[in-house]
Amino acid sequence: MSDDVIVHQYEAVVVGAGGAGLMAALHLAQQGVSTAVVSKLYPTRSHTGTAQGGIGAPLGSVEEDHWEWYAFDTIKGSDYLADQDAVDIMCQEAVDCVYFLEHMGLPFDRTPEGKILQRRFGGHTRNYGEGPVRRACHAADRTGHMILQTLYQQCLKRSVTFFDEFFLTDIILTEDGPPPSCCGIVALEIATGRLHVFNAKTVLLATGGFGRIFKITSNAHTLTGDGCAVVWRRGVPLEDMEFYQFHPTGIYRMGILLSEAARGEGAYLINDLGERFLQRYAPTLMELAPRDLISRYMYLEIKEGRGIGGKDYLYLDLRHLPRQVLDEKLPDITDFVRTYLGLEPAREPVPVQPTAHYAMGGIPTDVYGQVLWDEIGRKVNGLYAAGECACVSVHGANRLGTNSLVDILVFGRRAGLHMASWCREQGWVPLPDNPQAFTEQILSQLLKTNGTERIGRIRQELQEVMMDQAGVWRTGDGLSQALDKVRSLKERLFHLRLDDTGRLFNLDLLEAMELTYLLDCAEALVVSALNRTESRGAHYRDDYPERDDANWLRHTLVRCSGWRLGSADHKLEFSYKPVVITRFQPAQRKY
Numbered sequence: 125m126s127d128d129v130i131v132h133q134y135e136a137v138v139v140g141a142g143g144a145g146l147m148a149a150l151h152l153a154q155q156g157v158s159t160a161v162v163s164k165l166y167p168t169r170s171h172t173g174t175a176q177g178g179i180g181a182p183l184g185s186v187e188e189d190h191w192e193w194y195a196f197d198t199i200k201g202s203d204y205l206a207d208q209d210a211v212d213i214m215c216q217e218a219v220d221c222v223y224f225l226e227h228m229g230l231p232f233d234r235t236p237e238g239k240i241l242q243r244r245f246g247g248h249t250r251n252y253g254e255g256p257v258r259r260a261c262h263a264a265d266r267t268g269h270m271i272l273q274t275l276y277q278q279c280l281k282r283s284v285t286f287f288d289e290f291f292l293t294d295i296i297l298t299e300d301g302p303p304p305s306c307c308g309i310v311a312l313e314i315a316t317g318r319l320h321v322f323n324a325k326t327v328l329l330a331t332g333g334f335g336r337i338f339k340i341t342s343n344a345h346t347l348t349g350d351g352c353a354v355v356w357r358r359g360v361p362l363e364d365m366e367f368y369q370f371h372p373t374g375i376y377r378m379g380i381l382l383s384e385a386a387r388g389e390g391a392y393l394i395n396d397l398g399e400r401f402l403q404r405y406a407p408t409l410m411e412l413a414p415r416d417l418i419s420r421y422m423y424l425e426i427k428e429g430r431g432i433g434g435k436d437y438l439y440l441d442l443r444h445l446p447r448q449v450l451d452e453k454l455p456d457i458t459d460f461v462r463t464y465l466g467l468e469p470a471r472e473p474v475p476v477q478p479t480a481h482y483a484m485g486g487i488p489t490d491v492y493g494q495v496l497w498d499e500i501g502r503k504v505n506g507l508y509a510a511g512e513c514a515c516v517s518v519h520g521a522n523r524l525g526t527n528s529l530v531d532i533l534v535f536g537r538r539a540g541l542h543m544a545s546w547c548r549e550q551g552w553v554p555l556p557d558n559p560q561a562f563t564e565q566i567l568s569q570l571l572k573t574n575g576t577e578r579i580g581r582i583r584q585e586l587q588e589v590m591m592d593q594a595g596v597w598r599t600g601d602g603l604s605q606a607l608d609k610v611r612s613l614k615e616r617l618f619h620l621r622l623d624d625t626g627r628l629f630n631l632d633l634l635e636a637m638e639l640t641y642l643l644d645c646a647e648a649l650v651v652s653a654l655n656r657t658e659s660r661g662a663h664y665r666d667d668y669p670e671r672d673d674a675n676w677l678r679h680t681l682v683r684c685s686g687w688r689l690g691s692a693d694h695k696l697e698f699s700y701k702p703v704v705i706t707r708f709q710p711a712q713r714k715y
């Protein structure tokens with residue numbers, strides 16, 4: 125190993141300090157496992173901290189509720205692609221996770237009697253679809269902020285070791301198998317540019333989503349799909365990448381999120397004629413229909429010329445809500461409207477458009493967070509994934525609001541506990557020679573100085589083509605164009621030129637690495653979307669507008685072999701995993 129590389133040894137290494145990573149780390153530390161958290165961001169800057177509206181749990185503290193109702197809503201919301209065994213686990217364990225956070229000090233909003241207050245959210249119903257139910261627990265519209273602060277404090281208390289501003293570049297797999305075993309990771313220390321190798325008995329990837337492949341997104345600049353791309357390069361498949369959720373209410377042109385909590389508290393969506401147009405499409409749940417459908421209906425209204433002033437946006441109308449609701453239940457989002465648009469939401473309607481929001485797909489796992497190597501369920505020993513980068517799959521083809529926060533907590537905890545027992549049972553797998561070699565090769569290629577292509581330019585072209593061809597409305601032709609484009613952008617990476625070629629705090633280098641990750645995620649998404657010749661959940665194809673259960677009630681796995689930086693001549697291969705169906709047979713979705 126070259127002298128410059130620093131080697132660490134921890135029983136468990138968690139990559140990512142969002143809700144999923146911290147929940148796992150906390151449970152590992154509670155079990156006495158030596159645990160390191162490696163994060164490219166300072167932990168409390170993780171995207172979980174921006175989650176606004178709430179976390180689902182059938183507490184029934186405001187009105188009657190049951191986990192079976194919650195499971196039904198989640199499965200129907202998923203367009204019947206979610207694995208029903210995993211959904212049952214999530215909906216049952218949600219209650220315990222919310223109480224766990226409460227006991228750790230999370231300041232939830234309360235009812236007058238002191239119970240956790242709950243509000244309505246899209247697709248959450250009472251008694252299997254009869255009408256809305258109050259299921260979202262919240263702390264104003266800053267729920268994720270409170271979750272992240274609470275978990276971070278607890279991790280510090282438990283002496284979890286944090287490596288902040290360390291950037292994951294690779295996972296270390298053994299040559300045996302298949303399936304291989306994972307014995308650590310490689311990371312770049314951002315401040316110094318030095319490489320660190322972490323030898324571990326278990327590794328958890330909890331690196332979040334990849335919304336930045338799209339032009340209009342609610343996602344932070346840092347959500348570039350790093351974990352998904354790193355494993356994909358190493359031959360681990362990605363699951364259901366074609367299912368990407370657009371949230372109906374992003375601030376027009378900016379994509380900044382106005383939480384579904386606004387509609388949960390009673391806000392309307394209106395078109396140019398002032399109509400609540402959802403009357404036409406989802407007469408029972410109206411503004412509380414699931415996101416995939418509302419985003420598509422908004423697209424239709426705009427296409428038929430009823431966007432505001434004939435343009436490509438609609439209005440979110442909060443004017444009829446009591447002042448107290450705006451101030452106490454929705455303080456942050458009303459502030460965003462004032463700050464970013466200069467509008468007063470109590471008096472003026474707010475221009476909105478669908479914004480790229482959430483990846484349903486990702487790294488395939490079982491219900492303990494163990495990463496799957498193939499469709500028959502063999503596992504990559506010692507490797508785990510949880511949170512938005514993972515696909516277990518509880519969201520299927522479309523996630524319900526509040527269900528990501530539940531997912532990260534429930535499956536973050538399950539992964540942490542399973543990793544702890546793995547550490548007790550398993551010995552150390554020695555590191556192979558030169559585990560950092562692949563990273564060094566990529567970095568040196570990016571840092572060479574004779575290129576002409578610019579990072580910003582390639583990223584912009586990627587985001588535009590993805591927004592136009594792989595967003596809410598897709599066609600085979602459009603997806604083929606997008607695939608050609610993504611592949612040509614990948615080839616252009618070969619000629620990249622960075623302004624900064626030094627080692628210390630080289631943000632150009634990080635942006636270049638993130639761009640390579642974005643391109644991998646985009647390619648996996650587009651090929652999977654092109655391959656799936658039906659419409660289901662968030663994946664809508666105008667050339668195949670119907671759901672096709674006979675052929676497509678199954679999960680996509682796409683695997684890459686022969687990956688090289690600056691090239692598009694690797695091989696892609698599809699395989700399929702059956703959907704686990706227990707109690708709820710696929711039925712037509714009506715709201």
Ligand SMILES: Cc1cc2nc3c(=O)[nH]c(=O)nc-3n(C[C@H](O)[C@H](O)[C@H](O)COP(=O)(O)OP(=O)(O)OC[C@H]3O[C@@H](n4cnc5c(N)ncnc54)[C@H](O)[C@@H]3O)c2cc1C
Binds near residue numbers: 164166333510511525
């Ligand atoms: C604006 C907004 C509002 C939302 N509101 C809600 C809501 O109300 N309810 C709900 O259920 N869901 C909501 N969501 C979705 C939900 O917040 C996220 O899906 C969830 O928080 C993801 O958590 P995570 O732990 O998987 O990842 P994140 O919180 O995104 O954390 C990712 C972590 O990975 C680290 N990381 C990434 N790449 C690397 C790398 N290369 N090296 C080292 N570390 C790396 C980062 O530093 C970070 O710590 C919202 C999302 C957004 C964008």
